[in-house]
Amino acid sequence: MKNSLDxxxxxxxxxxxxxxQPKDLLPEAHAxxxxxxxxxxxQIDPDGGIGAGETRLDSGLAISPTTAAMCIRELxxxxxxxxxxxxxIREAINPDRPVRVLYAGxxxxxxxxxxxxxxxxxxxxxxxxxxxxxxCLDDAMKLIQSLGLSGHVEECLCVDATTYRIPTxxxxxxxxxxxxxxxxxxxxxxxxxxxxxxxxxxAKMIPQQVSVEACLLNGAxxxxxxxxxxxxxxxxxxxxxxxxxxxxxLDAANIKxxxxxxxxxxxxxxxxxxxxxxxxxxxxxxTKITVYGETxxxxxxxxxxxxxxxxxxxxxxDELQFYYQFGNHPELRYKTA
Numbered sequence: 001m002k003n004s005l006d007x008x009x010x011x012x013x014x015x016x017x018x019x020x021q022p023k024d025l026l027p028e029a030h031a032x033x034x035x036x037x038x039x040x041x042x043q044i045d046p047d048g049g050i051g052a053g054e055t056r057l058d059s060g061l062a063i064s065p066t067t068a069a070m071c072i073r074e075l076x077x078x079x080x081x082x083x084x085x086x087x088x089i090r091e092a093i094n095p096d097r098p099v100r101v102l103y104a105g106x107x108x109x110x111x112x113x114x115x116x117x118x119x120x121x122x123x124x125x126x127x128x129x130x131x132x133x134x135x136c137l138d139d140a141m142k143l144i145q146s147l148g149l150s151g152h153v154e155e156c157l158c159v160d161a162t163t164y165r166i167p168t169x170x171x172x173x174x175x176x177x178x179x180x181x182x183x184x185x186x187x188x189x190x191x192x193x194x195x196x197x198x199x200x201x202x203a204k205m206i207p208q209q210v211s212v213e214a215c216l217l218n219g220a221x222x223x224x225x226x227x228x229x230x231x232x233x234x235x236x237x238x239x240x241x242x243x244x245x246x247x248x249x250l251d252a253a254n255i256k257x258x259x260x261x262x263x264x265x266x267x268x269x270x271x272x273x274x275x276x277x278x279x280x281x282x283x284x285x286x287t288k289i290t291v292y293g294e295t296x297x298x299x300x301x302x303x304x305x306x307x308x309x310x311x312x313x314x315x316x317x318d319e320l321q322f323y324y325q326f327g328n329h330p331e332l333r334y335k336t337a
Contacts, residue, residue, distance in 0.1 A: 005147050008035055009118040015079050016086045016119065022076055022301075029075035036072055036109050039146070040139055055132055059162040060188035060330045062132045062179075065139070068107030071178075077302035078111065081178060081206070084291030085112050088204045089125050092173045099125040100154070102172035102200075104161035104192050105179040106131050108139035112176050112206070114149065122151040128172070129156045130164060162191040166199045176206040183212050183285040183308045185331045190250055190266070190324060197255045209251040209290040212332060214244040214271045214320070216281035217307060242281065244271035247322040248332055268322035268332060277316035284309055285332065310334075 011028045014020060054064040072078055092099045103113050106129040113127045131137050137156050144150050154170070161177065175196045180189035189210070197205055218240035226234060247269035258266055273283070284307040289297040297305050312334075314320070319337035324330070 004035060004039070005118060007031070008115060008147075011035070012082065012086070012115045012119050015082050015115075022079060025079045026075055029079050032078065032115065033072045033075070036111070036143075037069075039143055040069070040108060053133060053135065056328055057132070057160060057162065057188060058328055059160075059191040059326065060328060061186050062105070063187070065108045065133055065136050068105075068136060069109055071107070072109060072111055074302040077297060077304065080289075080291050080295050080297050080301070081112050082115055084208070084293065084295040085174070085176060085206050086116055086119070087295065088174050088206055088292045089116060089120055092204065093124055094173075098123055099174065100170065100172045101125060101127045101174045101176060102130070102166070102196060102203075103127055104130045104164075104175070104177040104196060106136060106140055108136045108143075110140040110144065112178065113152070114140075114144060114147070117144070117147075117149040117152045126152055126154040128154050128170070130159055130161050132158065132160055134158045162188050162195050164195065166196065171200045172196075172203050174204045174206060175200065178207070180210065180304060182304055182306050183287050183332060184210060184248070184250065184324070185308070186329055188330065190330060191326065193250060194255050194258065197252060198259065201252070201256065204292070205252055206292055207289050208292045209249060211246055211250075211288045211290075212248045213246040213286050213288070214310065214322075215284055215286055215307075216242040216244065216273075216277070217284050218280045219282060220280070222307070240280070242274065244273070244283075245269055247271065247285075248324060264326045266324040266326075268324055270319060270321045270337070273314055273316050273318045273320070275316045282309060283314050 011032050014028045015025055050066045051064050055062040089099055110129055129140060137158055141156055144153060177192045179192055180187050184190055221240040222237060224235055224237045286307055287305050289304060299305055320334040321337050322332055322334045325333050
């Protein structure tokens, strides 16, 4: 395993190199995927498919171990989250004690922890791993032990991160959770972040911010279609959009503002559909993710930032009042004012 560990370290050092742009990191992202998929040979359940083993919680869907493992195939997403998390650890380094990271929803690879264990020592950073699925924790620990990195793990707990209580003597310096889908729909990212950050308000949060905005877009102008034999650099699409406004932000400041809210929903923004509404436009939600600092994920960088069609009958002149609805299918909803 030593050669593989050295290879992983080299990959991570390249990902953390601020001089490299995301597009330059595709070779490293491919190599990272190949390493992890070789180390832990995941087989899709022939009866249940990739969703076998998922859990529907009161706060949303905890995706299956296989689906969690497959997130490594989203190359820009993987490198962005590792880079952002690495930058947060660097900022938090303390000569007196290790940085404590609480990683909620670690999946079977502990993908946002294991790579960083190769470049930061256990004297610099330690991790508490949480997951609702024991299989994920077992597979993650098996991998960590095989790489000789178990000294980086302070605790490994099979719990629901939306209700987990952080011990008073183990407050984290960094809280990491990548438990979301596009537009914060269906998965418990909001509930997890709100629960954990309210207990450790001084902690850095990864992702630092997730924002959702509404827009009208012309789907025919979203992409540039080139012939199969085209040679050269693809031109940028000249998108045809009308931005309506930001409707929701998940970040530390808003989590603090929501402290007194007890109900089953959170407030969100209001937008107005312009007059006239031309037929080429359709209402969509756009998700922007600030992983940490300057590291961001924007339109089409991964499945989390794909435009999401806003359903329902929406007419020109309508005012849409949004809110975030908690529950086992959490999502942003709206009422027509």
